[in-house]
Amino acid sequence: MTDQFSLTLGIDLPALQRLGWSDDLQDNLQALYQNIADFRATEPSATGKSPDAFVARVIGVERTGLTIAPEGLLEIDQVPLSGRWFRGDQETRPTIGDWVVIDAHSGTLLDLLPRRSLIKRVNPLGALQLIAANVNTALIVTSCNADFSPERLERYLSVVMEANIQPLLVLTKTDLIDNASVYGDVLTERFPDIPQVMLNALEASAVVSLEPWCARGQTLALLGSSGVGKSTLVNSLLGGEVQATAAIREEDGKGRHTTTNRSLHCLPQGGVILDSPGMRELQLAEVEEGLDQLFADVQALAARCRFNDCAHTGEPGCAITAALQAGELDQERFNSYLALKAEEIRNRESLAARRSRDRAFGKKVRSAVRAKRADLDADE
Numbered sequence: 001m002t003d004q005f006s007l008t009l010g011i012d013l014p015a016l017q018r019l020g021w022s023d024d025l026q027d028n029l030q031a032l033y034q035n036i037a038d039f040r041a042t043e044p045s046a047t048g049k050s051p052d053a054f055v056a057r058v059i060g061v062e063r064t065g066l067t068i069a070p071e072g073l074l075e076i077d078q079v080p081l082s083g084r085w086f087r088g089d090q091e092t093r094p095t096i097g098d099w100v101v102i103d104a105h106s107g108t109l110l111d112l113l114p115r116r117s118l119i120k121r122v123n124p125l126g127a128l129q130l131i132a133a134n135v136n137t138a139l140i141v142t143s144c145n146a147d148f149s150p151e152r153l154e155r156y157l158s159v160v161m162e163a164n165i166q167p168l169l170v171l172t173k174t175d176l177i178d179n180a181s182v183y184g185d186v187l188t189e190r191f192p193d194i195p196q197v198m199l200n201a202l203e204a205s206a207v208v209s210l211e212p213w214c215a216r217g218q219t220l221a222l223l224g225s226s227g228v229g230k231s232t233l234v235n236s237l238l239g240g241e242v243q244a245t246a247a248i249r250e251e252d253g254k255g256r257h258t259t260t261n262r263s264l265h266c267l268p269q270g271g272v273i274l275d276s277p278g279m280r281e282l283q284l285a286e287v288e289e290g291l292d293q294l295f296a297d298v299q300a301l302a303a304r305c306r307f308n309d310c311a312h313t314g315e316p317g318c319a320i321t322a323a324l325q326a327g328e329l330d331q332e333r334f335n336s337y338l339a340l341k342a343e344e345i346r347n348r349e350s351l352a353a354r355r356s357r358d359r360a361f362g363k364k365v366r367s368a369v370r371a372k373r374a375d376l377d378a379d380e
Contacts, residue, residue, distance in 0.1 A: 008052055008053075009052075009053050009054065009055070009101070010053065010054035010055070010104065011054070011055050012054070012055075012070055015069070015070040016055060016057070016070075017216060017217070018266055018270075018272075019057045019059070019069055019070075019264070019266065019272060020057065020097075020134070020217060020218065020219040020271065020272040021057075021099075021217065022217035022218075023217075025099065025113065052103070052104055052105065053101050053102060053103050053104055053110055054101070054102055054104055055099060055100070055101055055102075055113075056068040056069060056070060056071070056099075056100055056101075056102050057069055057097070057098070057099055057100070057264070058094050058095065058096050058097060058098045058099075058100060058133075058264075059096065059263065059264035060096065060262065060263050060264065061095060061096045061262045066094060068100065068102065069264075090127065090128045090129075090130065091118075091120070091128060091130065092112070093130070094109065094112060095118075095130035095131070095132060095133050095262075096131075096132050096133070096262040096263070096264060096274055096276075097132045097133040097134045097135060097219060097221075097264065097274055098112055098113075098115065098133045098134065099112070099113035099134065100112055100113070101113070115133045115134055116134050117133065117134060117135050117136075117163040117164055117165050118130065118132075118133050118163055119131040119132045119133075119135060119138070119159060119160065119163050119165070119221060119223075120159070120163075120285075120286070121159065121282050121283055121284070121285070122283035122284070122285045122347045122350075122351065123283070124283070126347075126350060126351075126354070127354065128285070128351055131221070131223075131262070131276060132221045132262070132274045132276065134219055135163070135165050135219050135220070135221040135274065136165065136166065136213075136218045136219050136220065137165065137166045137167075137168055137213045137218065137219075137220050137221075138156075138160040138165045138166070138167050138168065138220070138221045138223055139168050139170045139210075139213075139220055139221065139222050139223065139233075140153060140156045140157065140160065140167055140168065140169050140170065140223050140224060141170045141172055141222060141223065141224035141228045141229060141230050141233065142169070142170070142171055142172070142224060142225075142228055143171070143172045143173040143176075143227070143228040143229055144171060144172070144173045144174055144176055144177045144180050144183050145173060145176060145177075147225055147227060147228060148183055148186075150186060150187070150190045150191075151336055152225070152282070153169065153187075153190075153191070154294060154336060154340065155282045155284060155340070156223050156224070156282065157191065157194065157290070157294050158284060158287045158290040158291045158293075158294050158340065158344075159282065159284065159287055159290060160223070160290070161287075161289075161290040161293045161294055162286070162287040162288075162289055162290025162291075162293075163290070165221075167194055167195075168194075168195050168196070168197065168213060169187055169191065169194055169195070169196035169197070170196070170197050170199065170210075170224075170233070171183055171184060171187065171196060171197070171198045171199070172199060172200070172201050172228055172229035172232075172233065173200065173201070173228075173229055174198050174199060174200050175200040175202070180198055181198075183198075184196065184198050190333075197209050197210065201229040201232040201233040201236050202232060202236065203236075204236070206233065206236050206237075207236055207237055210237065211269055213271070214237070214267050214269035214270070214271040214273075215269060215270050215271055216269075216270030216271060217270070217271070218270075218271035218272075219271065219272050219273075219274065220267075220271060220272070220273045220274065221273075221274045221276070222234065222273060222274065222275050222276065223276070230275060231275065234265060234273060234275050237267055237268075237273060238265055238267065238268070239268060262274065262275065262276040263275055283343070283347055284340060284343050284344045284347060285344060285347035285348050285350075285351050286344075286348050286351065287344055288344060288348075291337070291340055291341060291344060295333075295337045297329070298320070298329070298333075298334060298337050301319045301320045301323050301329065302319065302320060303319075304319035305317060305318050305319045305320065306318070312334075320334065
């Protein structure tokens with residue numbers, strides 16, 4: 001074990017600030033120091049020694065490993081893409097946007113800084129998948145074509161609100177329709193408390209409309225289906241062809257996957273933006289509070305029902321039934337709430353069962369390892 005009084009931590013503050021570091025993250029560092037038992041963090045400048053570890057940010061996630069920045073304090077040519085990155089369960093593994101502590105000599109991941117936010121979903125195989133960490137604002141992108149779906153936006157919003165991230169609805173491809181305000185009106189009626197921006201991602205004015213969210217210390221995440229203009233928007237914000245783009249299919253307005261890996265880009269305005277592949281399916285789990293926030297009006301009505309366990313299917317004194325009959329609550333909105341709530345509960349229970357199985361398997365493996373070691377010791 002490293003001597004706890006000799007290991008030094010390198011912090012390239014200007015580089016970290018370009019990657020989205022903000023002053024409040026210093027408190028996270030202090031909390032991290034208390035969690036790492038095998039070293040005491042000291043400024044390299046105070047000791048005159050080269051750092052043994054340094055703080056970096058995960059800027060890319062691939063199947064074989066991670067890409068971090070800055071790498072200037074790493075003593076080897078590149079970070080090893082090995083299983084050492086992926087110890088622990090899925091939720092404790094690093095994802096794009098994470099702040100990490102890296103061993104300068106080997107590139108080994110020592111620890112994660114506590115996350116301020118985490119966007120996650122249940123993937124098509126039923127496992128938990130991390131999308132991005134430490135995000136301030138989520139740009140939920142949709143477009144003025146056949147792919148426009150308020151119901152899909154409800155999914156994104158519930159995930160973002162659960163993570164305590166500020167959502168911003170971005171309506172793109174306004175140049176493809178004569179009256180784009182029709183789409184904006186639908187969003188305003190459906191989500192009156194969520195800010196929205198309408199733009200043509202190919203125009204320079206798109207950058208101007210998003211500048212309030214792009215300042216230094218801010219991390220933005222782009223979420224949305226394939227073909228809604230996320231990559232085009234990234235290119236416009238960065239002022240160059242950074243991400244590949246492709247035209248949508250004319251017959252159904254669906255997009256093609258042009259972004260294949262999640263990646264982080266520094267914005268000229270000082271902030272950073274995280275881009276991710278379009279998600280054709282966003283399964284919900286562990287977003288109970290996010291749904292309650294998104295459907296606060298439904299929750300307020302449910303609180304007025306006569307019975308605490310009211311199923312809202314015609315029970316006496318049901319405030320939701322009364323609101324539906326009086327036209328005070330839209331039936332379509334309530335149906336969407338019920339469907340998302342049922343899905344969230346089902347997937348949350350499924351994840352809990354999966355975690356229980358994983359813990360049991362891990363315990364079995366550890367017992368087998370201990371037994372094997374005991375046998376080897378006995379033979380000696």
